Each structure stands twice: as C-alpha cells, then as structure tokens.
Amino acid sequence: MSPLAFSVCELSQIWLPVIKSGRVTDAVYLDLALQGAFAEHQVMLQKLSLKRRVVIVLVRQPEDLDKCDALIIPGGESTTIALLARLAGLLEPLRDFLKTKPVWGTCAGAILLARAVEGAKKGGQELLGGISIAIERNGFGSQVESFEAPLEVEGLRESNKPFHGIFIRAPVVLSLNPGPTDPPIQIISRISTSLLPAGQTAVPSDEDDTDPRDPRTIVALRQGIHLLTTFHPELTKDDRFHEYFVRECVLPTLSRAPSPV
Numbered sequence: 001m002s003p004l005a006f007s008v009c010e011l012s013q014i015w016l017p018v019i020k021s022g023r024v025t026d027a028v029y030l031d032l033a034l035q036g037a038f039a040e041h042q043v044m045l046q047k048l049s050l051k052r053r054v055v056i057v058l059v060r061q062p063e064d065l066d067k068c069d070a071l072i073i074p075g076g077e078s079t080t081i082a083l084l085a086r087l088a089g090l091l092e093p094l095r096d097f098l099k100t101k102p103v104w105g106t107c108a109g110a111i112l113l114a115r116a117v118e119g120a121k122k123g124g125q126e127l128l129g130g131i132s133i134a135i136e137r138n139g140f141g142s143q144v145e146s147f148e149a150p151l152e153v154e155g156l157r158e159s160n161k162p163f164h165g166i167f168i169r170a171p172v173v174l175s176l177n178p179g180p181t182d183p184p185i186q187i188i189s190r191i192s193t194s195l196l197p198a199g200q201t202a203v204p205s206d207e208d209d210t211d212p213r214d215p216r217t218i219v220a221l222r223q224g225i226h227l228l229t230t231f232h233p234e235l236t237k238d239d240r241f242h243e244y245f246v247r248e249c250v251l252p253t254l255s256r257a258p259s260p261v
C-alpha cells in the first residue's frame with residue numbers, strides 16, 4: 001500500500017498541511033492552516049494507528065485540493081482565515097471542496113462551516129458554509145472566559161471515557177436550520193446549561209442539564225460527511241476525535257469512490 005503524503009503549502013503567510021495519496025484505498029486529509037492551531041492537528045493525525053506511513057511534502061496552489069480527500073479547518077481567527085483564503089485564491093475552491101468531500105471545523109473552523117454567523121467583526125464574515133447552522137462568534141466570551149469541561153461524546157472509541165473539552169473564545173451554536181434536501185444533523189456532544197455564557201437565559205431544563213431543547217448546549221455535531229466542534233480536540237493528548245473523523249466521515253467516502261483506471 002502506498003504511503004500517505006503529508007503536505008505543507010506556503011503562500012506568503014498561508015500554510016496548507018495536507019495528507020494525500022494517489023490510491024482510493026488510502027485515507028487522505030487536508031489540514032487547512034491559513035492561521036491557527038494547524039501544527040497540533042498534524043501531530044494528532046500522525047499519532048493515529050493507521051496502516052499507512054505519513055510523509056511531509058509541499059503543495060503551493062489551490063488546484064492541489066483536487067489531490068485531497070478530506071479537510072480540517074483549525075481553530076484560530078475565523079476572519080483572518082477567511083481573508084487569507086481569499087487572498088490566496090482558495091475561498092471558492094474550498095467551497096467546491098465542501099460539496100463532495102469531508103470537512104471538520106474546530107472553533108474558528110466551526111464558524112467558517114456555518115451558514116450564518118452573529119457577532120462578526122465590522123465588515124462582516126465570509127463563510128464557507130456546508131453545515132446548516134447559525135453560530136455566534138466568540139459566543140462564550142473573551143480569552144479570559146475560556147474554560148475546560150469533561151464531555152460525553154457519542155460514537156468515540158471508549159465512549160464511556162469523557163473527552164477533555166478545551167473552549168477558547170469558543171463559538172456558540174444558536175440554531176439548527178437543515179433544509180428539506182440537507183442531510184440530517186446528528187448531535188454528538190453537549191455541555192451543561194450551567195456552562196453557558198453568563199447573562200444568557202437558559203431554556204428550562206427539567207432534569208437534564210444538557211437540555212436538547214437548547215441548541216447552545218451543542219458543542220459537537222455532524223451533518224452528512226462534515227464534522228463540527230466548537231472546542232479544540234487538537235490541544236489535548238487524546239486522538240479519539242481525529243480517529244472518529246477518519247473512521248466515520250473520511251473512510252466511508254473513500255470506500256464509495258470509483259477504482260482508479
């Protein structure tokens with residue numbers, strides 16, 4: 001089996017770490033690192049127990065997206081990531097990529113994957129879309145209001161073991177808005193209403209403090225082949241979210257891909 005190639009694209013201040021391969025039997029990832037915690041995602045991907053060797057190579061143009069089978073958009077500053085993507089000529093290619101290939105957005109990446117955003121900077125916020133939600137930028141507050149919390153996560157390996165969620169200026173999911181032709185949205189993890197931003201009124205939660213009636217408690221969700229987390233799995237030492245993305249979102253799309261001629 002041919003090795004994976006882990007690629008890095010340098011375009012001025014833009015880096016696109018990519019894992020790619022020429023065989024449909026190999027898992028292929030792109031870690032979009034225009035700005036943010038891309039190096040941490042690299043480390044996590046390289047930690048996974050794959051039957052494939054990871055190699056570092058360079059990619060320098062948007063057309064290289066055609067060689068990749070999945071994308072991770074890291075945490076960072078969503079407005080900066082969008083601006084750098086536009087300057088590099090990557091914004092539209094990334095939107096096209098989303099239409100057919102798996103994408104995972106963490107924190108700022110989650111904002112870019114949303115179809116609507118509140119709390120954007122003056123001048124607005126360009127989005128990639130792809131997941132049918134509205135989200136609030138910095139919804140949990142400023143840097144000093146960052147927090148950590150144990151999370152119960154559906155579908156992870158060793159799912160009875162809590163995942164350590166790290167929330168840094170995290171966005172808040174405001175609403176789920178799937179259209180009639182959109183894939184259903186699957187909620188993977190919620191937090192307690194007690195951790196919602198101060199000053200916001202929570203929906204009365206009866207006995208369940210991760211109340212399913214309040215979308216703001218959602219911190220991880222999946223829609224079709226796309227994954228969204230409002231926190232930073234890459235800043236932990238736990239690779240289970242990265243393994244989940246590969247297993248549940250990426251590999252099934254490769255198994256459906258046509259065989260090479």
